Amino acid sequence: MTVTLPEPGDAAVESAAAFPPPNDDLQRLWTPHRMVYVGGQDKPKDATASSCPFCAIDSADDERRLVVARGATCFAILNLYPYNPGHLMVLPYRHVSGYVDLTEAETVELAHLTQTAIRTLARVYRPGGYNLGMNQGEVAGAGIAAHLHQHVVPRWQGDANFLPVVARTKAVPELLADTRARLAAAWPADEPAEAPGEDPLEEPS
């Protein structure tokens, strides 16, 4: 196969067809919109809390910053570069990088908010499944490695096929604002049900 490389000053884009997929049986999620992120545009300049986008979120800013729900030690926020509609993250307020660095209360609430996120996504978007995951460290794919965050990605049958469509529309801020509004409205008002540190043996009054 002959690949024609662009000359300097040539605005032509190389055809994707010139790059055949690797010869294996894996399906791939094509997420070109994430290249902005991979390219480092929104990466914090260092690992300190003062450079951290997650630490800079004031509660008065929840709507603009796409915060969906807040607990006592953790909160849920939409991913600015979603793999799928409704892709959100659950994370501690505290600027910690490692899952093993979480306190007992944070560990419990992170899990609890993740469950609530799944229930809320199920009501609003009815996905067929979910990917849950934490990337620990930049080498493992964490975009903001200094501040632990758990991804909750709703999945639909065949969603890998329409991701390019999502990629073209996801940059419209209103779309993410709408997603946030829908999820925040559907989020149960009584969550988290159990305050961290509550005595589980205490008799209910």
Ligand SMILES: [Zn+2]
């Ligand atoms: Zn942080």
